[in-house]
Amino acid sequence: MTILIQGGHVIDPGRLNDRADVLIENGKIAAVGKNLVAYARGGASSATVIDATGKLVLPGFIDLHVHLREPGFEYKETIQTGTASAAAGGFTSVCCMPNTNPVNDNQSVTEFILDQARAAGNAHVFPVGAITKGSEGKELAEIGDLRRAGCVAISDDGQPVMNSLVMRRAMEYALAFDLPVIDHCEDLHLSEGGCMNEGLVSTQLGLQGIPSAAEDVMVARNLSLAELTGARLHLAHVSTAGSVRMVREAKARGVRVTAEACPHHFSLTEESVRGFNTLAKMNPPLRTWQDVQAIKDGLRDGTIDVIATDHAPHAAQEKQLEFAQAPNGIVGLETALPLTLALVEEGVLSLEAAVAKLTSEPAKAFSLPKGSLAPGADADLVVVDAQASWEVDPARFRSKSKNTPFAGWKVKGRVTATIVAGRVVYEV
Amino acid sequence: MSLKRKDLISIAPLSSDEIMFILETADSFKEVTGREIKKVPALRGKTVVNFFFEPSTRTRTSFELAAKRLSADVINFSPSSSSVVKGETLLDTARNIEAMQADIIVLRHQAAGAAETLARGVKSSVINAGDGWHEHPTQALLDLFTIREKGLAFKGLRVAIVGDIAHSRVARSNIYALTKLGAEVLAVGPPTMMPASLEKLGAQVHYNLDKALQGVDVIMMLRLQLERQGRALFPTIREYSNLYGLTAERLRLAAPGALVMHPGPINRGVEIAPDVADSFSSVILDQVSNGVAVRMGILYLLSGANQ
Numbered sequence: 001m002t003i004l005i006q007g008g009h010v011i012d013p014g015r016l017n018d019r020a021d022v023l024i025e026n027g028k029i030a031a032v033g034k035n036l037v038a039y040a041r042g043g044a045s046s047a048t049v050i051d052a053t054g055k056l057v058l059p060g061f062i063d064l065h066v067h068l069r070e071p072g073f074e075y076k077e078t079i080q081t082g083t084a085s086a087a088a089g090g091f092t093s094v095c096c097m098p099n100t101n102p103v104n105d106n107q108s109v110t111e112f113i114l115d116q117a118r119a120a121g122n123a124h125v126f127p128v129g130a131i132t133k134g135s136e137g138k139e140l141a142e143i144g145d146l147r148r149a150g151c152v153a154i155s156d157d158g159q160p161v162m163n164s165l166v167m168r169r170a171m172e173y174a175l176a177f178d179l180p181v182i183d184h185c186e187d188l189h190l191s192e193g194g195c196m197n198e199g200l201v202s203t204q205l206g207l208q209g210i211p212s213a214a215e216d217v218m219v220a221r222n223l224s225l226a227e228l229t230g231a232r233l234h235l236a237h238v239s240t241a242g243s244v245r246m247v248r249e250a251k252a253r254g255v256r257v258t259a260e261a262c263p264h265h266f267s268l269t270e271e272s273v274r275g276f277n278t279l280a281k282m283n284p285p286l287r288t289w290q291d292v293q294a295i296k297d298g299l300r301d302g303t304i305d306v307i308a309t310d311h312a313p314h315a316a317q318e319k320q321l322e323f324a325q326a327p328n329g330i331v332g333l334e335t336a337l338p339l340t341l342a343l344v345e346e347g348v349l350s351l352e353a354a355v356a357k358l359t360s361e362p363a364k365a366f367s368l369p370k371g372s373l374a375p376g377a378d379a380d381l382v383v384v385d386a387q388a389s390w391e392v393d394p395a396r397f398r399s400k401s402k403n404t405p406f407a408g409w410k411v412k413g414r415v416t417a418t419i420v421a422g423r424v425v426y427e428v
Numbered sequence: 429m430s431l432k433r434k435d436l437i438s439i440a441p442l443s444s445d446e447i448m449f450i451l452e453t454a455d456s457f458k459e460v461t462g463r464e465i466k467k468v469p470a471l472r473g474k475t476v477v478n479f480f481f482e483p484s485t486r487t488r489t490s491f492e493l494a495a496k497r498l499s500a501d502v503i504n505f506s507p508s509s510s511s512v513v514k515g516e517t518l519l520d521t522a523r524n525i526e527a528m529q530a531d532i533i534v535l536r537h538q539a540a541g542a543a544e545t546l547a548r549g550v551k552s553s554v555i556n557a558g559d560g561w562h563e564h565p566t567q568a569l570l571d572l573f574t575i576r577e578k579g580l581a582f583k584g585l586r587v588a589i590v591g592d593i594a595h596s597r598v599a600r601s602n603i604y605a606l607t608k609l610g611a612e613v614l615a616v617g618p619p620t621m622m623p624a625s626l627e628k629l630g631a632q633v634h635y636n637l638d639k640a641l642q643g644v645d646v647i648m649m650l651r652l653q654l655e656r657q658g659r660a661l662f663p664t665i666r667e668y669s670n671l672y673g674l675t676a677e678r679l680r681l682a683a684p685g686a687l688v689m690h691p692g693p694i695n696r697g698v699e700i701a702p703d704v705a706d707s708f709s710s711v712i713l714d715q716v717s718n719g720v721a722v723r724m725g726i727l728y729l730l731s732g733a734n735q
Contacts, residue, residue, distance in 0.1 A: 200625035204440070206540040206562030206597060209624060276541030320517040322539030324560070 001026070001048070001422060004040045005347075008052025008383065012059060012373040013356035018037065022057055023047075024379040027422035032373050048424075050417060051066060052383050058355050059371050060092025060123075060380030060418065062362040063234055063333065064260055065157075068094070068125070070116060071109065072101025072205035077313035077400045078190075079113065083122035085311070085399035087426040089333040090415040092380035093124040093370050094311075097157040098135065105130035105141040107149035114150050122425050124380070126152040126368060128182065131170045135159040140170060147177045152366045155182035157236060158283075162188055171231030180232040180258070180366055185218035186210075186284065195324045197270040197285040205276065207323060210285050214389055216242035223250045226257055234365055235259040237310050239284035242295035248303040258365040259298070260308040263339035264405065266295045272405055278319045278326035279405040282312070296348045300355065306365055307357040309336045314399030331399045335392060337384065338411035345412070351386075379422040388414040431729040435547040435554040437585035438563040439604040445682060447605060451573050454718075454725035458577075460497065461721050470728050476486045477530040479521075480506040480557070481537045486692055486716065487557050487567075491534045496722035500731075503528065522549035534729055535559070553730040561595050567691050568601035570722040572609070574715050577647055578687055584610035587685070588640050589631070590616040590672060591650030591699055592661070594623040598691045599650060603631045613622050616640040617650075617672060620661045641681040649674050649699050665698055675701045689709050724733060 003024040010020040010032060021036035022029065031039060040047040040409060041067070068082035077085075079096075086094050096113065098104035104113065110127045117125035129146030133139045135156040143154055154174060160183060161167045174181050191214040194314035196202050198209020223246060226233035238244060238259050247259050264282065269289050272280035280286055298304040312329025319326050342359060343349045349357070363371030370380060392409045418426035431446060439447070460468055476495040480488050488504065505525075525533050532553045535543045542559030546556040558564040575585070593599045593615045606613050607630035615622065615631040626633055634640035640701045641647065652668060662668045664678055674688065688700075688710045696702045705712060 198624050200628050203623040203625055203629065204600075206560050206600060208561075274542055317517055320519050322518060322537070322545065323541045324539050 002040055002046065003050065003419065003422065003424070004036060004047045005050045005052050005057050005381065005383065006037065008055045008057035010057045010373065011352055011355045013360040015372065015374065017352050022373065022381065024419070024422050027373050027379050029187070029373050029377045029379050031375055035352050044244040050383065054385070055416060056384040056386055058382050058384060059359040059373050060382050060420065061090045061336070061358040062093040062371055063091045063309050063311065063336070064095045064234070064306055064362045064366060065097065066094045066096050066311040066333065067313065067329070068096040069313060070100065071112060076126060076315055079116040079125065080120040080122070081398065081400040081404045082311070082313070083117065083120050083125060085333045085397060086123040087296065087418045087420065088415065089335070090337050090382035090384065090418055091123060091333055091367060092382065092418060092420045093126060095126045095128050095152060095366065097128050097155060098130040099158045103130050103135050104128070105133050105135065107142070107145045110146055110149035110151055123420055124370070126150070126366070128155050128157070130154065131156045131161055131181065132166060137161045137163055137166060140166070140173060142222070143173055143179065144177060147179055149405055152368060153180040153182050153234065154182070155236070157182065159185045160184050160188065160218060162187045164225065167222070168225050168229060171225055171229040171233070175229065175231055178232070178367070180234045182234045182236050183218065183222050184236045185215045187217050187223060188216045190214035190217065195281060196273050197287050199270060199288060201270045201273055205273065212240040212242055212287065212291070215240050215284055216246070219246050223247070227255050228300045231256065233257045237262045237265065237284055237308070238295065238298070238304060239265045239287050239291060242285035243292050244294045244298035244303055248301070251303060258305045259303065260306040261295050261299060261304045262308060262310045263336050264330060266292055266299065266343065267339050268405060276323040277405065278321070278323055279330060281323065281326055281328055281404055282310070282330055283328035296343065299343065300348050305357065305361045307336065308362065309333055309342055311359045311383055313399055315401060316403070319403050330403050330405060331397065331401055334397050334399065335404060335406050335411070337415060340403060341386060379419060381419045382415055383417040384413060385416050386413050388412065390414055433677065433730070434555070436565055436726055436730060437543045437547055437554065437556045439565045439568050439601045440563070442608070444608045447569070447572065447608060448549060450569055450725055450729065451576060452720070453723040453729055454573055457724035457728070458721035460724070463716070467497050467499060469499045471495065471498035471731050474500045474531040474731055475529060476500045476502050476534065476727065477525055477528060478502065478504045478534045479525065479536070480504070482485070482558070484536055487536060490719040491557060491723050493576065494720050494727055497720070498724055498727055500727070509584050518545045519549050520702045522546050525722050526550050526552065532727060551558060555730065557728060558597055561597050561600070563601045563697065564597040565601050566719070566723055566726060567598050568605040568657060569726070570715055570719040571602055571689060572605055573718045573722050574689065574711055575618065575687065577714070577718065580645060580687070582606065585611040585646065586614065586644040587611050587646040587648065588614045588616050588644045589648045589650065590674065592621040592650060592656070593617055593626065593650070594621050595653060597658070603629050607631070614644065615641045618662055638681060639679065641678055644682045644689045646689060647674060647679070647682060651693065652695055654695065655713055669698050673699055676703055676707070683693065684705050689700045689715060692716070
């Protein structure tokens, strides 16, 4: 099977940023260059030709932080619907968090996830294993087994490891497998009972706040432990100015740390919660304008390496609960591209840097053999019409859940085709 | 003038004119509550549902009495939190009430935002009778009514609100209402009980009760939630009472004739000394009586009976 993507503007971060054709053969990138039609096996007549004139041709996006909810919460999302959502958003690889039921803390759950992903065939799924058994923060999970079964990192996402000794041991142990250790940085004592950012808005709404310090103190702890152990630390969904400052300083000293930011944390502030809007409820919570600026600065200067969505599907009835009771999180796979391109429009990132934060940088953070259009690489690509304007309509999402605060937003930048391992999995 | 609102959810969006209009409407109902036959037919044929998800005797009874004195049919529905099917959404709750064809729903709920969410989901008028730590607008209005009835003017009035401001819907509603009418509000309590950015709501923050009380015209004491001990908000009830309890001695620091208020129920000997609660300065029971008149006024205005 041969696919020729013709006439597009190819951005392969660090390698190419120019008009070029891309030739795909047998699921791999065969060549990237000018006028490849002559090289298509059997000529253009037998190849599937995608006309990408006026469009961007990019490595498929990689999301280091999604919740596919299967096994256990299939009413919110399944691996089938979650990866369909990924494909629609231009993501060809996703790393799914272990907070399923049962928790992905052993190889049989990992294998189940990979089987389901293969059956769905919409995107590559790289499972993230639990740090501790049941994500209870007490005993280490069988991290070696998880690695062998296919986990690419470990995390107790949503249930941060509060015991610093356990975290230290996890970081040390993970070194044996060169596995990144991810932490959702939240001091559970400081955040207890909180449901939004602590500040003027929480005071006005009478909702219990979560101070920035709840994140900052754990970022500080984790950076110290990473320095002590030499482990690869990855910080999930950085939301505060303090975190950005500390990561910047740690990187300057050579600590092995990478960090991700979510589109909602650079697109929205706590103001979105007004009216007790449960679609603006997430953890970490939406913060202040100053935090948003700090995250943009962090993205600009490379302190924040990666843009990840924290795609967190929830059923409609769950988000209709009272604000304090409603679950945290929003779906993000199908809105990440335009929200990221808005940073380019705003001058925060160059187009190539924005693409890198969705492709080569996440690949590097978790050592995934993805995120590049080098000849011989898996043919995971996305074709993007960066100028296309559209209105976010959750009813059209491929995700099973529709919980987004961006409904009705007029955005720019749309995926027109997604190719996974040489197969077109999404096309408009 | 009329109140062009479907609901009364919070004081925050009200204009000072709207607040004064509610108080003036309540004046005429205060007169009704003083008659031998304390009943008018203003809401005859209307249905008021008291929906109380949180235990409350005073507020529920006050609303019930207010509705009955207006000749409305009243239904009290008080599902204890435990008996509400866990996970029932507010929307489902709303649909149930809607099916009872309620004209006015009075909602008390432990979750901030419950009244606002309900109001968006139903055609009936919704009155917030307290939602979490958010607002308790009818309490603030009856407090204002009481202050005004005692002959004090709002402009330049100095009011100290003392206690756990962070966890108090009464404090929030009163700060909004009093500052809108030109009063000066001093929020007094330990720093652990002050919510973030309180100054931006227009209140001055004080940690020292003796200093704050100098020359104030009104002292509003808040109930100390005794169960909060052990949450690191204050060391002991003894120390709290020593630092923030209102005693006769402290009362003398206030302006002559200062009013002592409390939304109730009071913890005698904790935030307020028994002799102060029972003193001539105390208007705590006036607040309770006025609550009925003010709620009659609000029910009347929201029912559209004045149009």
